[in-house]
Amino acid sequence: MTILVTGGAGFIGSNFIHYMMEKYPDYKIVCIDKLTYAGNLRNLETVLDKKNFRFIKGDICDRELVYRIFEEEKPDVVINFAAESHVDRSIESPDIFLKTNILGTQVLLDASRKYNVKRFHQVSTDEVYGDLPLDRSDLKFTESSPLRPSSPYSASKASADLLVLAYHRTYGVPVTISRCSNNYGPYQFPEKLIPLMIINALNDRPLPVYGDGRNVRDWIHVKDHCEAIDIIIHRGKEGEIYNIGGENERANIDVVRMILRELGKPESLIRFVKDRPGHDRRYALDISRMKKEFGWSPKISFEEGLKSTIKWYLENRSWWEEIINGEYMNYYERMYGERLKE
Numbered sequence: 001m002t003i004l005v006t007g008g009a010g011f012i013g014s015n016f017i018h019y020m021m022e023k024y025p026d027y028k029i030v031c032i033d034k035l036t037y038a039g040n041l042r043n044l045e046t047v048l049d050k051k052n053f054r055f056i057k058g059d060i061c062d063r064e065l066v067y068r069i070f071e072e073e074k075p076d077v078v079i080n081f082a083a084e085s086h087v088d089r090s091i092e093s094p095d096i097f098l099k100t101n102i103l104g105t106q107v108l109l110d111a112s113r114k115y116n117v118k119r120f121h122q123v124s125t126d127e128v129y130g131d132l133p134l135d136r137s138d139l140k141f142t143e144s145s146p147l148r149p150s151s152p153y154s155a156s157k158a159s160a161d162l163l164v165l166a167y168h169r170t171y172g173v174p175v176t177i178s179r180c181s182n183n184y185g186p187y188q189f190p191e192k193l194i195p196l197m198i199i200n201a202l203n204d205r206p207l208p209v210y211g212d213g214r215n216v217r218d219w220i221h222v223k224d225h226c227e228a229i230d231i232i233i234h235r236g237k238e239g240e241i242y243n244i245g246g247e248n249e250r251a252n253i254d255v256v257r258m259i260l261r262e263l264g265k266p267e268s269l270i271r272f273v274k275d276r277p278g279h280d281r282r283y284a285l286d287i288s289r290m291k292k293e294f295g296w297s298p299k300i301s302f303e304e305g306l307k308s309t310i311k312w313y314l315e316n317r318s319w320w321e322e323i324i325n326g327e328y329m330n331y332y333e334r335m336y337g338e339r340l341k342e
């Protein structure tokens with residue numbers, strides 16, 4: 001079996017490649033990644049020279065390149081992780097989000113149709129459903145909840161989902177979609193909440209919490225997400241959508257406090273800063289389809305997963321120091337400079 005993984009040098013894609021290469025040593029994995037600011041070949045350094053792995057630096061919007069890869073590799077399965085993934089950046093500049101997340105997906109769908117792949121899997125997000133109020137813990141999103149995205153990022157992901165479903169209905173492309181909640185774990189780029197807070201705390205820098213800090217996210221360890229995608233590509237039904245969640249809702253401020261406690265750092269580092277525009281209040285997923293159809297549920301508890309993630313960042317300082325000493329600081333200054341002065 002040959003699997004084409006797009007965006008495999010990013011956070012979840014690289015974790016997925018490690019997971020699959022360990023579990024299925026006889027599969028061939030081909031990865032295409034543009035190596036944007038979020039892509040990092042260091043995430044893949046232990047597999048780069050493996051015989052059953054091929055890395056291609058390239059853009060999923062580059063139709064000629066994508067068709068050439070399909071022609072050469074004849075993938076059985078395509079898994080599309082490639083995306084611009086950060087909400088704050090989508091608020092700053094939406095264009096590239098629409099280009100990569102929608103038009104890039106279209107190129108991959110066209111190629112999947114032309115070369116008759118057996119499965120095209122789209123890695124989507126719970127953010128396509130919009131948000132839920134804090135005072136209705138009874139409400140959760142199911143796979144048939146309406147799409148009400150709030151940010152340019154989530155609108156681009158929702159658009160891609162609709163396109164994927166349209167290619168299934170119109171052209172019979174064998175697709176599946178998974179919509180996952182907030183991931184955390186090794187190799188996560190430090191613009192995202194958990195690694196940003198770990199790294200700032202380690203450097204005794206202020207921890208910028210948006211708004212009142214009561215926004216709720218449902219956290220899942222990236223390994224549990226990878227396991228669920230593995231199940232869906234092998235056993236999922238064509239044309240179906242699957243919610244993947246951690247059943248682990250936490251207010252941001254509680255997550256930040258847990259990180260500080262674990263690192264032995266004082267809560268005085270916390271700064272409440274100007275809120276993210278359009279900030280979604282709460283995400284919560286109903287994952288009964290994954291449970292009923294496949295007996296899957298997340299295995300890694302948040303306490304255990306957060307501890308091991310903090311340990312990973314402590315043991316892999318050079319990985320994140322290289323990032324924060326580069327272009328990242330310009331982004332940090334743009335995003336947080338004024339906010340932290342207020």
Ligand code: NAD
Nearest residue numbers: 007009010011012034035036038039059060082083085183
């Ligand atoms: P990430 O930003 O860490 O990685 C994205 C990867 O895609 C990078 O390696 C980047 O170089 C690559 N890429 C970007 N544009 C590309 C292009 N035009 N062509 C080829 N490669 C390109 O993102 P992530 O957090 O690993 O997310 C991966 C996928 O999972 C995304 O589709 C995201 O929407 C989805 N998702 C993420 C989460 C989360 O919590 N991080 C949750 C649910 C779904």
Ligand code: DAU
Nearest residue numbers: 085086087125126127181182191192193208209210215252
């Ligand atoms: O829900 C899945 C989504 O989770 C994915 O689709 C996205 O790709 C991924 O980036 C993530 O989106 P969020 O916006 O939820 O993640 P982020 O880490 O940016 O923020 C998590 C919460 O923490 C959110 O409520 C905003 C808040 N936050 C974030 C940052 C970076 C802060 O309070 N301060 C910060 O500095």
